Amino acid sequence: MSNFEVRIFGTGSAIPTNSRLPSSQIVTINDRHYLVDCGEGTQIQLIRNRIKFSRLDAIFISHMHGDHVLGVPGLLNSLSMYERTHPLKIFAPAGLKDVLDVIFAQTHSYLTYELEFFPLEDYKPGAVIYKTDKFEVSSLPLEHRVFCRGFLFREVNKKPKFDFYKAKALGVPNNYFKLLKQGNTIQLADGREILPDMVLGEAEPPMSYAYCSDTRFVEKLVPYIKRSMLLYHESTFLHDMKSRADETYHSTAKEAATLAKMAEVKHLLLGHFSARYRDLTPFMEEAKEIFSNVQIAREGQVLKLKELTESNE
């Protein structure tokens, strides 16, 4: 079973507070790291959380608001200080390239590695933008004041495993198990041939994580994130500020929970809270009325998707 976890660095919105930092998260799959949004101070969080810079393979930036993007230049710089030589992929709105070009020129910086820049505008919503043999990342159509994309991380190629009970039911002696696991066809003493496929169980369902921030309530997201294991959805406001949420293209806790319910996700994680709120309990209460499996994101939190799966069985 591969590891698949999400580590939260920032749950604030436009203005940081005493306890809430700008948006940024690390998705870790098979010990490789993928940064999702990169607000100011992200590199300091990475260092404090002992995230190995060398294991960072790609950065995904949802949109060009300062609280999601101002940590990028410093982080890219520091990777050079650590003398990174392997390329880094970055998926972001095209405008980030202009910002980086000017900053690098004016701060006399150069990168020791290749930065492979992929403008998100080049991909249709739902398109796979990044792929390994274990998982893929696709873009989600969010609706914010500016061009904005969410990201869906989803396992692929999950292989069914050898099923001890199936083998026993077929009367296969234990000393043949290893051969079958290795993919060999065997012949039993009674002449029957046993193919590896005959002793395979069901493949575990692929684990998936959907990141939806910043966005207003978007019903058309439902098919894209259907039955995801974990949905991170922004809830900048409580529902009594629905008109302010509408004006600023943000969501309320109630709306996030409604989407979670419609999409039948397993777990909902609320984040991106306005600086006006000190106590976040009302977000939990408001969401729970609609969707019970909800948590409030907090700085430093780590969610292991495998444990969420098990807690759900």
Next chain:
Amino acid sequence: MSNFEVRIFGTGSAIPTNSRLPSSQIVTINDRHYLVDCGEGTQIQLIRNRIKFSRLDAIFISHMHGDHVLGVPGLLNSLSMYERTHPLKIFAPAGLKDVLDVIFAQTHSYLTYELEFFPLEDYKPGAVIYKTDKFEVSSLPLEHRVFCRGFLFREVNKKPKFDFYKAKALGVPNNYFKLLKQGNTIQLADGREILPDMVLGEAEPPMSYAYCSDTRFVEKLVPYIKRSMLLYHESTFLHDMKSRADETYHSTAKEAATLAKMAEVKHLLLGHFSARYRDLTPFMEEAKEIFSNVQIAREGQVLKLKELTESNE
């Protein structure tokens, strides 16, 4: 007595560490704040230290390296979120203007207040760049790999105060003291006229703070910072790495102490330590061999210049 203090937010150099943040300090004089350098994360430090954004009057940026400047865009943005309306002065290398223009355009930001940008290239070393009726800031000629200026904060117009002992020696009765303090000339019973100037003591010497980072050892700084109360001088390296310091236009602890001694400053504060050093005791030891009144800067430290004066008397 006006307050005059320096609060340290970051003592690191190019790469932040677990315990050391990028360069940034607040100089507070008469309850108004002046930010000196603004590495990534500065606004979060300001919030955590409860520095009132509304009392920030000017920003001084020494040079265009990321660890001194990448916190500026986020801070300026946040001031707008707090709906600042009064102008903000910023003294920085001209290139910062280009960076801000691109970032504001690409992150869809606009400022709610006027940003008065003063390119440091417009001032000769030693020139006064900012002035109030209580203090002035002048630029210091540092030598780094890129254009770089230090800053000297120095009290001006320190008024001599009424001297009780002088008045007594002249035989002035107590009931005349108030009149003299108010600037009135009085006539005593014996016919003598006493002018206010006749009962004034010495004015206290002006307090001054010199910020010198980043720079190699620059002997020509001496007359600019002569007899300053407090000198913050970078010491990126220990002296056994003198050749690395030379290559990168940085200083060693020994060089910082030598400059402090030559300039006859009262106190030396060392900072801007390379990430390669965990224990900073050797910096203290190296500097003390040359200049005894030295401290190692640390995050969150507050130095009150009045207390330094008294500890020195």
